[in-house]
Amino acid sequence: MSSIATTRIQRELKDIKESNNQSIKIELKSDEFNNLRGEIVGPSGTPYQDGMYKLSIKIPETYPFNPPIVSFDTRIWHPNISSVTGAICLDILKDQWAAALTLRTVLLSLQALLSAAEPDDPQDAVVAKQYKDNQKAFVKTARFWAQYYANAPGPRDTDCVEKLRKASEMGFYKDISLQALSTHSWDLENAIQYLTSC
Amino acid sequence: MTDEPGTSNSSQPSSTQFECNICLDTAKDAVISYCGHLFCWPCLHQWLETRPNRQECPVCKAGIGKDKVVPLYGRGSSNNVDPREKLPPRPQAQRPAAENRNMGWNGLNLGDGFQMSFGIGAFPFGFFGSMFNVNDGRPRTPPPDTPQYQDEQVISKVFLFVAIFMMFWLFVS
Numbered sequence: 441m442s443s444i445a446t447t448r449i450q451r452e453l454k455d456i457k458e459s460n461n462q463s464i465k466i467e468l469k470s471d472e473f474n475n476l477r478g479e480i481v482g483p484s485g486t487p488y489q490d491g492m493y494k495l496s497i498k499i500p501e502t503y504p505f506n507p508p509i510v511s512f513d514t515r516i517w518h519p520n521i522s523s524v525t526g527a528i529c530l531d532i533l534k535d536q537w538a539a540a541l542t543l544r545t546v547l548l549s550l551q552a553l554l555s556a557a558e559p560d561d562p563q564d565a566v567v568a569k570q571y572k573d574n575q576k577a578f579v580k581t582a583r584f585w586a587q588y589y590a591n592a593p594g595p596r597d598t599d600c601v602e603k604l605r606k607a608s609e610m611g612f613y614k615d616i617s618l619q620a621l622s623t624h625s626w627d628l629e630n631a632i633q634y635l636t637s638c
Numbered sequence: 639m640t641d642e643p644g645t646s647n648s649s650q651p652s653s654t655q656f657e658c659n660i661c662l663d664t665a666k667d668a669v670i671s672y673c674g675h676l677f678c679w680p681c682l683h684q685w686l687e688t689r690p691n692r693q694e695c696p697v698c699k700a701g702i703g704k705d706k707v708v709p710l711y712g713r714g715s716s717n718n719v720d721p722r723e724k725l726p727p728r729p730q731a732q733r734p735a736a737e738n739r740n741m742g743w744n745g746l747n748l749g750d751g752f753q754m755s756f757g758i759g760a761f762p763f764g765f766f767g768s769m770f771n772v773n774d775g776r777p778r779t780p781p782p783d784t785p786q787y788q789d790e791q792v793i794s795k796v797f798l799f800v801a802i803f804m805m806f807w808l809f810v811s
Contacts, residue, residue, distance in 0.1 A: 444661055539660045539696035
């Protein structure tokens with residue numbers, strides 16, 4: 441790894457420690473500086489509130505002249521993040537990257553992305569369609585995913601719990617059942633039909 | 639205020655004001671952009687190389703370039719050599735990138751783009767050929783102040799002189 445990348449990552453880790461921001465965390469995965477683990481807290485006033493989202497951060501050889509490669513390890517229901525792979529659609533991680541941006545500003549931007557989705561530039565077309573056409577189902581799903589995968593506190597939606605139980609009682613994996621139910625806006629019949637057809 | 643033991647501590651954060659916005663270390667061979675952002679010239683140079691098509695300030699995305707930064711000379715800095723001269727000139731300043739952009743070379747351009755070229759052929763046809771070579775997709779003249787431009791100007795003048803001489807010779811004989 442180039443020395444400028446290594447020294448910058450060391451600097452950034454030190455700065456994040458000193459900044460004392462409780463809602464973002466970055467740590468090394470190993471002794472190598474090219475593989476990091478990040479964590480952000482879901483911003484308040486959103487369905488992701490108080491969820492803990494783990495991120496994997498890969499630092500390219502050419503950092504900071506090229507952006508870090510960031511994806512969600514914790515599953516999340518958001519128009520700009522793939523609900524399956526965790527890939528993120530965010531301009532500053534692509535062509536709008538600037539060398540003065542840091543891992544701290546990237547994580548803060550991701551928090552901002554959770555607060556303000558861009559459904560017109562989606563990463564996950566299914567989620568984006570639901571966000572636009574059925575906002576109520578979107579909020580319900582995003583909240584349930586936050587509780588289910590990101591340990592967000594609060595009582596879970598009884599309708600969601602019940603339908604998920606029914607689907608998994610039929611022998612489908614919970615993750616796959618949840619994905620199917622979410623995709624079909626919690627219409628159990630359609631979700632089951634989809635699950636049996638594939 | 640008198641100097642107290644605490645002052646060195648409180649002045650610690652202010653030292654970050656002189657850190658390069660790219661490597662986050664104290665700026666070496668410092669340059670400052672017109673928008674006021676400080677960089678090491680090697681860092682900024684590499685940034686400009688990485689994005690040849692988007693020359694933007696890494697901090698505020700204002701326009702930036704080799705000719706849009708001011709070198710900073712602190713006291714006792716290395717013989718006041720312009721940091722921009724320490725590195726080899728950026729290749730894109732030399733590269734005839736104009737070749738990609740010549741799709742719209744249109745019309746009989748006898749202004750800046752006038753060039754006399756040398757051709758062999760029967761006199762009237764050759765003459766017309768070189769006179770009316772419009773829209774033949776020749777690369778546009780390179781921008782002034784580059785070595786290619788000066789070379790082409792010299793060659794153009796030589797050919798013009800040869801042409802005048804030939805016409806004169808034909809006329810006399």
